[in-house]
Amino acid sequence: MARSQAAGASPFPPIAEYAFLSDCETSCLIAPGGEVEWMCVPRHDSPSVFATMLDRGAGCFRVAPYGVREPTSRRYLPGSLILETTWQTETGWMIVRDALVMGPWHHVDERAARYRRVPTDYEAEHCLLRTIRCVSGSVELSVLCEPVFDYGRGRAGWEYDGAGYGEARATSVDDAAGTTLRLTTDRRLGIEGSAAHVRSRMVEGEQAFVALSWAAMTPARTWAEAMQKQWQTTEFWRQWISIGSFPDHPWREQLQRSALTLKGLTYAPTGALIAAATTSLPEAPGGQRNWDYRFAWIRDSTFALWALYTLGLDREANDFFAFIRDVAAEDDLQLMYGIGGERELTETVVAELDGYDGAKPVRIGNAAVHQRQHDMWGAMLDSVYLHVKSRDQLPETLWPILLRQVEQAAAHWREPDRGIWEVRGEPQHFTSSKLMCWVALDRGAKLAQLHGEAEYAMKWQAIAAEIHDDICANGVDDRGVFVQRYGATALDASLLLVPLVRFLPAADPRVRATVLAIADELTTNGLVLRYRVEETNDGLPDEEGAFTICSFWLVSALVEIGEVGRASALCERLLAYASPLGLYGEEIDPTSGRHLGNFPQAFTHLALINALMHLIRARERQVAGQFTPAHRTGR
Numbered sequence: 001m002a003r004s005q006a007a008g009a010s011p012f013p014p015i016a017e018y019a020f021l022s023d024c025e026t027s028c029l030i031a032p033g034g035e036v037e038w039m040c041v042p043r044h045d046s047p048s049v050f051a052t053m054l055d056r057g058a059g060c061f062r063v064a065p066y067g068v069r070e071p072t073s074r075r076y077l078p079g080s081l082i083l084e085t086t087w088q089t090e091t092g093w094m095i096v097r098d099a100l101v102m103g104p105w106h107h108v109d110e111r112a113a114r115y116r117r118v119p120t121d122y123e124a125e126h127c128l129l130r131t132i133r134c135v136s137g138s139v140e141l142s143v144l145c146e147p148v149f150d151y152g153r154g155r156a157g158w159e160y161d162g163a164g165y166g167e168a169r170a171t172s173v174d175d176a177a178g179t180t181l182r183l184t185t186d187r188r189l190g191i192e193g194s195a196a197h198v199r200s201r202m203v204e205g206e207q208a209f210v211a212l213s214w215a216a217m218t219p220a221r222t223w224a225e226a227m228q229k230q231w232q233t234t235e236f237w238r239q240w241i242s243i244g245s246f247p248d249h250p251w252r253e254q255l256q257r258s259a260l261t262l263k264g265l266t267y268a269p270t271g272a273l274i275a276a277a278t279t280s281l282p283e284a285p286g287g288q289r290n291w292d293y294r295f296a297w298i299r300d301s302t303f304a305l306w307a308l309y310t311l312g313l314d315r316e317a318n319d320f321f322a323f324i325r326d327v328a329a330e331d332d333l334q335l336m337y338g339i340g341g342e343r344e345l346t347e348t349v350v351a352e353l354d355g356y357d358g359a360k361p362v363r364i365g366n367a368a369v370h371q372r373q374h375d376m377w378g379a380m381l382d383s384v385y386l387h388v389k390s391r392d393q394l395p396e397t398l399w400p401i402l403l404r405q406v407e408q409a410a411a412h413w414r415e416p417d418r419g420i421w422e423v424r425g426e427p428q429h430f431t432s433s434k435l436m437c438w439v440a441l442d443r444g445a446k447l448a449q450l451h452g453e454a455e456y457a458m459k460w461q462a463i464a465a466e467i468h469d470d471i472c473a474n475g476v477d478d479r480g481v482f483v484q485r486y487g488a489t490a491l492d493a494s495l496l497l498v499p500l501v502r503f504l505p506a507a508d509p510r511v512r513a514t515v516l517a518i519a520d521e522l523t524t525n526g527l528v529l530r531y532r533v534e535e536t537n538d539g540l541p542d543e544e545g546a547f548t549i550c551s552f553w554l555v556s557a558l559v560e561i562g563e564v565g566r567a568s569a570l571c572e573r574l575l576a577y578a579s580p581l582g583l584y585g586e587e588i589d590p591t592s593g594r595h596l597g598n599f600p601q602a603f604t605h606l607a608l609i610n611a612l613m614h615l616i617r618a619r620e621r622q623v624a625g626q627f628t629p630a631h632r633t634g635r
Contacts, residue, residue: 015595018030021099023101023124024267030083030098037053054362055362061146063130063132063142071086077234079256079260092202099128101232103123107123117268126215128211129210129229130212132207132208134207147170148194150174151350154173156173157172165189169181179214184212185198254578255613272323274295281586284596301382307609327341371418381444384401419494420433429487431471431492434475441461480510481517493547545588545594549606584599
């Protein structure tokens, strides 16, 4: 698919400039110019209907004043995922509010087949609502809705619905995706080829709405109905965020924005938490490190539960744990799943899309699902441990699940794998993988003791001690620093987890040496790299940015070893790198500060929450003369 580009200028907005909306079933990203440039329906991982983010000809949905590209301001309404954009033209001012609508639970006469978690008071209405108000002077409103289905492969055909101009339906000409979109407005729609348009002059005090829906729910058909739906969506988000426990601190806003983002990255019917809302946003400009992150990783579970329980968001933590429990109960554990629990995530390349700013290939699915990564057992068992510690009991149905996972870790911990970073080079004896196998056996032993299984507890604790000794003998260099893999001297940011998972006490000199070595030697302009690509065969040729989660891990680790001042300085710097709307991608270019990788990234926001809570509690305890870690798990 062709894309036009002026010489020397990219038509793609910077990744950090996108706004993120969600109804906890689907999500979209909106560029500063008012264009929905990424949206998949009906689920986060469904084929796209708008994909301009990955190809300038792959469909978009724009609501903005005619002839104006740059808004005056953009913000989220406080405590919500509702975007407000203010526009100034030569003749007037206009405000647009965008929301993926949440409404009262509407499955009254029949059950929602896709739902596996406990129904709540609210449910997605499968509608993107965009309201417009002219607040001063006059403004020429321009609406363009041009979907391209199935990742840019299926052009839309439009037909009016009813006798007037207020509603039209779009379907794929090729019927490739089988998706129907309905566009409803209180202005007059026009159809021109594969696009639907609105062109209307608005004067001060006038308002309008445009609603794009993809399910049987009735969209708004009047301004009053649109306002009601926007209000109930605001209520959903504000009622939800009010359940949490957020400290009275200057960082409260960052904590709440991260919590809202994580909530938006969940799939409510199953409780799954996707790694990011997008696919194939590059980890290096124009590079090949482009992956599909619209799936649920087992390793996210521990960090998710740490963050959610810390903020008092127990329901989301419980739902995600229930998702992990469901998939772990079926067969051998794999490192990631589809958001409905799907095990097969076939990776393919979409040749029709040119990629974000020319970064190819665009990938759908993720072949890493078939990799052997031994850290997943530790993540699973730590999740169970965190869940059980919050209740002081182990449900009988969980015992056979954790028994199988602990035994898997015990059977395979001596083998090489591809590690936490899913390298596509040769398997290695990664120290962090051994570390997480130790977590699996250590937590398993504690859970067995709690469950009255003394024999298993003794057996697993003995194996945990064996793994511990092996790591200390083979995973530490001559300086007393934990290294990336056995027999090498390369550093790896994943070893910042050594104090965070309580493998060794923070006062151990090896912990301090490791944290400071990573801080001093595995950073560029103060930001932490996963590893140095020249020292690690990860199967890919190009460079990458600094992984933001690793820098937040460093904040937590510095707090653990008592370097609170240094941790605070790094944290303030990281917060300054946030996008204009408080979001984070997977990586940050340490030279330019540009966000890289898929966006917004759950892993980054999870690490942010834990880092900020580490620091807040450290400062509180400094005043009281005692420090308590952020994660009170009784480890």
